[in-house]
Amino acid sequence: MKKIIFIYFFIFSISFAQQKTIEQRVDSVLVLMTLDEKVGQLVQYSGGWDTGTKTSKPKAGHDQLAREGKIGSLLNIFGAEITKNIQKVAVEESRLKIPLIFGLDVIHGFRTTFPVPIAEASSWDPVAVELSARWQAIEATASGIHWTFNPMVDIARDPRWGRIVEGSGEDAYLGSKMAAARVKGYQGDDLSLSNTIVACAKHFAGYGAAEGGRDYNTADFSERTLREIYLPPFKAAVDAGVGTFMAAFNEIGGIPSSASVHLLTNILRDEWKFDGFVVSDWNSIGELIPHGVAKDLKHAGELGFKAGVDMDMEASAYFNHLSQLVTEKKISMQQLDESVRRILRIKFRLGLFDDPFKYCNAEIETQTLRSEKLFKASLDMARRSIVMLKNEKNILPLKKDLRQIAVIGPLAESKNDPLGPWNQQGNPDDVVTVLKGLQNKLGDKSNIVYSEGCSVDGDSKAGFEHALNVVKNSEIVILCLGESLNMSGEARSRATIDLPGVQEDLAREIVKSGKPVIVVLMNGRPLTINFLSENANAILEAWFLGVQSGNAIADVLFGDYNPSGKLPVTFPKHIGQIPMYYNFKNTGRPYNPNDFYTSYYLDYSNTPLYPFGFGLSYSSFEYSDPVLSKKEISKNESLRISVNVINTGQYDGEEIVQLYIRDLVGSATRPIKELKDFAKIFLKAGETKKVEFTVTPEKLKFYDINMNYVVEPGEFKIFVGTNSVDVKEALFSVVD
Numbered sequence: 097m098k099k100i101i102f103i104y105f106f107i108f109s110i111s112f113a114q115q116k117t118i119e120q121r122v123d124s125v126l127v128l129m130t131l132d133e134k135v136g137q138l139v140q141y142s143g144g145w146d147t148g149t150k151t152s153k154p155k156a157g158h159d160q161l162a163r164e165g166k167i168g169s170l171l172n173i174f175g176a177e178i179t180k181n182i183q184k185v186a187v188e189e190s191r192l193k194i195p196l197i198f199g200l201d202v203i204h205g206f207r208t209t210f211p212v213p214i215a216e217a218s219s220w221d222p223v224a225v226e227l228s229a230r231w232q233a234i235e236a237t238a239s240g241i242h243w244t245f246n247p248m249v250d251i252a253r254d255p256r257w258g259r260i261v262e263g264s265g266e267d268a269y270l271g272s273k274m275a276a277a278r279v280k281g282y283q284g285d286d287l288s289l290s291n292t293i294v295a296c297a298k299h300f301a302g303y304g305a306a307e308g309g310r311d312y313n314t315a316d317f318s319e320r321t322l323r324e325i326y327l328p329p330f331k332a333a334v335d336a337g338v339g340t341f342m343a344a345f346n347e348i349g350g351i352p353s354s355a356s357v358h359l360l361t362n363i364l365r366d367e368w369k370f371d372g373f374v375v376s377d378w379n380s381i382g383e384l385i386p387h388g389v390a391k392d393l394k395h396a397g398e399l400g401f402k403a404g405v406d407m408d409m410e411a412s413a414y415f416n417h418l419s420q421l422v423t424e425k426k427i428s429m430q431q432l433d434e435s436v437r438r439i440l441r442i443k444f445r446l447g448l449f450d451d452p453f454k455y456c457n458a459e460i461e462t463q464t465l466r467s468e469k470l471f472k473a474s475l476d477m478a479r480r481s482i483v484m485l486k487n488e489k490n491i492l493p494l495k496k497d498l499r500q501i502a503v504i505g506p507l508a509e510s511k512n513d514p515l516g517p518w519n520q521q522g523n524p525d526d527v528v529t530v531l532k533g534l535q536n537k538l539g540d541k542s543n544i545v546y547s548e549g550c551s552v553d554g555d556s557k558a559g560f561e562h563a564l565n566v567v568k569n570s571e572i573v574i575l576c577l578g579e580s581l582n583m584s585g586e587a588r589s590r591a592t593i594d595l596p597g598v599q600e601d602l603a604r605e606i607v608k609s610g611k612p613v614i615v616v617l618m619n620g621r622p623l624t625i626n627f628l629s630e631n632a633n634a635i636l637e638a639w640f641l642g643v644q645s646g647n648a649i650a651d652v653l654f655g656d657y658n659p660s661g662k663l664p665v666t667f668p669k670h671i672g673q674i675p676m677y678y679n680f681k682n683t684g685r686p687y688n689p690n691d692f693y694t695s696y697y698l699d700y701s702n703t704p705l706y707p708f709g710f711g712l713s714y715s716s717f718e719y720s721d722p723v724l725s726k727k728e729i730s731k732n733e734s735l736r737i738s739v740n741v742i743n744t745g746q747y748d749g750e751e752i753v754q755l756y757i758r759d760l761v762g763s764a765t766r767p768i769k770e771l772k773d774f775a776k777i778f779l780k781a782g783e784t785k786k787v788e789f790t791v792t793p794e795k796l797k798f799y800d801i802n803m804n805y806v807v808e809p810g811e812f813k814i815f816v817g818t819n820s821v822d823v824k825e826a827l828f829s830v831v832d
């Protein structure tokens with residue numbers, strides 16, 4: 097008893113001693129811990145989801161584990177009361193009173209659903225994305241959550257991969273900006289505040305490169321591709337101060353990421369000096385057995401731990417075997433201490449030792465969840481996330497005095513799908529559908545008539561007739577097509593990326609009517625929509641926009657919001673073109689229509705349907721030729737590039753000015769262009785603005801033939817423009 101009082105006094109006197117650094121406080125706890133208590137900090141289990149409802153609570157036995165100090169974290173536990181109860185056990189009944197950390201996948205909102213991450217990335221607006229994450233953190237923390245398993249920063253160049261929806265698309269630079277914005281938004285400036293949440297950069301690494309786009313599949317690419325394409329957003333997350341990382345499921349070239357010393361120790365710890373902790377993905381340590389690198393769970397635990405996974409999510413490998421691995425000296429106490437230190441460090445940074453219940457206030461929870469402010473924030477983000485892909489003869493924005501509008505399609509009245517995958521506690525009842533959004537906008541000024549036409553992926557055409565009748569009597573058709581929410585996300589890869597079911601057939605019939613057709617797409621990945629692209633009068637890419645979908649879409653359709661989103665990922669024309677991305681290599685035989693032996697398909701073109709960075713506005717923008725501050729710089733010098741952008745249209749609007757660079761000759765080959773900067777500017781109709789970019793040496797560096805990260809002297813081309821294809825060029829040189 098005396099000992100316990102002493103320990104209690106020791107920890108809490110330390111926790112109030114503000115002059116002590118976090119490191120000292122961590123060590124002061126560590127020194128008291130038994131081997132089993134240390135291992136306990138490295139164990140994470142999931143609460144149990146109630147089937148049918150979206151609630152989850154600790155499982156039987158979790159209380160006892162918390163009491164015995166055998167668990168450091170729970171995931172999928174939320175709610176001020178639920179978290180408080182189990183936290184109470186940890187901090188009042190366990191020997192050392194170390195608080196638990198509660199993790200959850202807050203991917204695009206907790207209770208108030210925001211646009212899916214790929215939609216938010218389409219805003220090319222890191223400030224807005226940071227704010228969105230901030231709001232999500234405010235809501236999630238009110239419900240007891242300390243830690244979100246987000247941002248997902250995997251670069252994805254294959255739209256078949258269902259998890260493309262969770263990331264920021266195909267580009268390392270844009271992906272890095274989004275990664276940093278989300279980390280800052282979730283974590284704020286001070287993790288110890290009661291409305292900041294620790295972020296998790298995942299899935300480290302290369303998970304988006306799954307062969308064939310099939311989830312969990314093997315990835316195999318070079319060290320160069322790892323460093324140039326897949327790692328930069330993770331590094332950006334580290335630079336932004338991210339507290340945790342998640343090790344990925346996949347292997348890269350024979351080494352599963354969750355057992356990769358190269359990734360988890362050499363790069364993350366030694367090169368990047370990351371001092372937070374790494375959690376495995378769900379049972380990714382256990383999966384080292386089917387991967388074929390571990391003979392049993394104990395061996396898997398040893399491999400995962402030694403590689404650098406600090407916390408074991410759900411595999412029980414650490415729970416069952418880590419103490420023994422330490423007593424057998426397969427793992428040193430020093431290594432174990434280091435992992436415990438990393439976890440305690442984050443708990444201290446979160447302020448959990450000072451107030452383990454600071455996130456557990458039921459009153460604050462009630463006031464915060466689904467607040468009006470959150471709905472407003474979600475609407476703002478949703479409007480910024482929409483990409484206009486086509487607007488023939490400026491058919492949009494629509495006039496508000498249309499007599500009858502036909503609203504057709506399986507996604508027009510869906511309350512569930514706009515929530516998108518990973519919608520956490522999102523509730524369909526909160527969703528403003530497209531139909532509702534139009535009604536909100538127009539009231540009874542127009543007759544808005546709805547017909548489903550068909551389901552998302554069924555094969556029945558029985559609803560076509562009704563839909564066509566509605567169309568016949570209307571002036572315009574708003575056709576809402578796409579995927580349902582469960583067609584993208586984890587384990588939701590598709591072998592084809594066409595519109596599912598008979599939706600395209602419905603579109604063909606409607607187009608035949610001759611009525612103007614405005615397509616609103618909802619989907620979690622690029623789709624091959626050649627027919628729509630050729631035949632619809634206008635297309636809005638809405639992705640899954642969350643609870644305010646319909647209002648945001650109606651604002652854009654009727655010109656109350658001028659769209660400014662740009663694609664963060666290429667839309668191919670055909671599945672056979674995949675992988676297709678803008679920053680490809682030139683090859684020794686770039687496509688030449690006059691030369692047979694060049695790189696192309698016999699039966700298809702090399703060009704995308706919509707290129708990376710593409711998106712239209714109700715304004716039109718003209719670019720001057722870029723002006724360079726110098727034509728020649730040294731390796732350590734920077735260069736300024738300026739361009740005048742004129743809004744030549746009738747509407748005030750925002751434009752995303754994009755800067756790409758190509759290193760023309762390198763000791764290793766370089767992509768035909770790489771995004772290196774962008775600026776979102778607002779221009780009144782008729783206004784001209786000068787946009788200036790600084791090309792620092794950092795933007796010219798790459799991994800040379802010896803894998804050194806350097807600027808090589810030589811000629812560089814710069815491109816400035818409205819997307820990755822429509823650009824103006826200039827040349828400069830770097831001299832030794």
Ligand code: NOJ
Pocket residue numbers: 171201245298377378586
């Ligand atoms: C598996 C997913 O891959 C990961 O992204 C997620 O964070 C965990 N499950 C926890 O739900």
